[in-house]
Amino acid sequence: MSDRSLRGQRALVTGASSGIGEAIARAFADAGASVLVNYRSGRDDAERIVREIREKGGRGVPVHADVSKPEGCRRLFDAVQQELGGIDIVVANAGIQRDAAFTDLTLEDWRQVIDVNLTGQFLCAQEAVRCFRRQGLDTARSRALGKIVFTSSVHQAIPWAGHSNYASAKGGLKLLMETMAQELASEKIRVNAIAPGAIKTAINREAWESEAGRKRLLELIPYGRIGEPEDVAKVAVWLASDDSDYVVGTTMFVDGGMTLYPAFREGG
Ligand code: NAD
Numbered sequence: 489m490s491d492r493s494l495r496g497q498r499a500l501v502t503g504a505s506s507g508i509g510e511a512i513a514r515a516f517a518d519a520g521a522s523v524l525v526n527y528r529s530g531r532d533d534a535e536r537i538v539r540e541i542r543e544k545g546g547r548g549v550p551v552h553a554d555v556s557k558p559e560g561c562r563r564l565f566d567a568v569q570q571e572l573g574g575i576d577i578v579v580a581n582a583g584i585q586r587d588a589a590f591t592d593l594t595l596e597d598w599r600q601v602i603d604v605n606l607t608g609q610f611l612c613a614q615e616a617v618r619c620f621r622r623q624g625l626d627t628a629r630s631r632a633l634g635k636i637v638f639t640s641s642v643h644q645a646i647p648w649a650g651h652s653n654y655a656s657a658k659g660g661l662k663l664l665m666e667t668m669a670q671e672l673a674s675e676k677i678r679v680n681a682i683a684p685g686a687i688k689t690a691i692n693r694e695a696w697e698s699e700a701g702r703k704r705l706l707e708l709i710p711y712g713r714i715g716e717p718e719d720v721a722k723v724a725v726w727l728a729s730d731d732s733d734y735v736v737g738t739t740m741f742v743d744g745g746m747t748l749y750p751a752f753r754e755g756g
Contacts, residue, residue, distance in 0.1 A: 493729035495520030496629055498572040500564065502555050502612055503582030505530030507689030508639060510537055511717030512579055512724045517546030519725050522572050525550045526564060528582070555582045555608035556600075565615040574623050576630055577728040578616040580609040581639040585691055587651050598653045605657035609638055610664060613679070617668075620677055631676070631733045637724055638665050638681040642743050645683070658683075662739065669737030678736050680727050685743025687715040710753065711744030 499516045503509040505527035513523045514537065523541065525548055527534035534550035541548035551567040554560040568575045583605045586597035613636050620634030641654070644662040648655045661681065669679040686705050688696055695701050696714050705714060720742050726732050727740065741747050 492520035493725060493731055494577070497521045497576040497728070498524075498568070498574055499577035499579065499728065500524040500526065500568055500575055500612075500616075501579045501581055502526045502553075502564070502608070503528070505533040505537065507691060508684065508687060508717045508720050509579070509581040511721035512581065513537060513548065514541065515718070515721035515725050516577070516728070517541040517544070517548055519729070521577065521728075522547035523549070524564070524568060524571060526553055526555070526582070528552070528554050555580075555612055556603040558611055561608075561611040561615050564612070565619055568619065575616065575619050575634070577635045577637070578612060579637045579639065579724060579728070580612045582608055583639060583641075583657075583691070585651065585654050587654070589650055590652050593653060601653035602657050602660075605654065606660045606664070609661060613638075613664075613668060617672060617677060621675070625676060631730045632678045633676040634678075635728050636668070636677070636679045637727050638679075639720075640665070640681040640683045640739060642683050642685050642741065642746050644681075644739065645747055665739070666737050673736050678733070680732075680735060680737065681739040682720055682723055682727065683739050683741045683743065683747075684720050685709065685715055685741070685746035687717055687720060687742075689717060708750055709744040709746055710748055710750050713744060715742065715744060 499521040501509050501513045504513040504525040513525050516523045525534045538548035538550045549571045553564040586601050625633045640661050641658040643655045644658040665681045723742050
């Protein structure tokens with residue numbers, strides 16, 4: 489992969505004020521892209537990230553929007569037009585958890601998770617495709633008309649007790665991604681996903697903060713370490729670049745082997 493593989497490209501990363509989205513925004517800027525850093529509540533964090541991107545000679549712009557609302561996504565893409573003059577890469581990454589045992593799960597918590605993790609990604613992707621079409625292909629920038637990368641989860645494949653809303657959203661996202669990829673590939677729009685395993689961020693702090701939690705988590709990870717946001721960001725750079733031009737409709741699992749049925753390591 490070339491060092492500045494996203495040179496001259498314009499990118500939007502949703503939920504980029506922390507965790508995986510933050511690492512992707514930073515890695516995109518390092519790879520030469522101009523980056524819109526979307527945040528919902530972490531304004532100070534988004535401004536700090538953008539400041540640090542600029543200090544390294546990169547281009548970043550913080551933009552507030554709630555991606556679960558159609559007007560939020562429209563505002564995001566208005567900002568794309570105003571600030572970057574167009575868009576080449578969209579990483580639909582924002583996500584939340586609201587966990588509860590199945591019969592205790594409230595309709596409100598079901599809806600919130602579906603609204604952000606599935607509908608939010610759908611709304612952003614829809615705006616993105618409309619933008620790509622309006623712009624047209626510019627092979628000086630990229631071989632593709634546009635690239636969309638969804639942040640999914642290993643829980644698009646692994647059922648997860650106590651998280652039925654989250655697993656349903658990620659399972660839905662898998663087929664949204666594949667259906668979009670199939671429908672849009674002939675227009676040279678590449679749609680893919682990354683499915684992280686256990687990555688050290690705010691969303692799962694209670695799972696890795698304590699010694700006992702870390703030990704339990706490591707039992708699920710054959711590779712023997714908890715992931716870092718940068719592990720995911722490196723894959724996102726590749727998926728967004730022309731280096732992966734023939735990769736369409738794929739989910740890249742970045743999970744240290746979590747999806748390999750680790751309980752069967754001893755032979756079952
Ligand atoms: P995080 O809590 O650090 O980041 C989530 C980001 O999404 C935050 O910046 C938050 O402000 C933003 N966000 C939430 N609701 C939003 C909304 N309505 N509009 C705009 N932004 C919103 O956690 P993370 O681990 O970095 O999560 C990023 C993505 O990675 C999520 O989709 C999550 O499901 C996925 N994921 C994380 C892990 C993990 O182990 N950390 C594993 C698999 C998948």
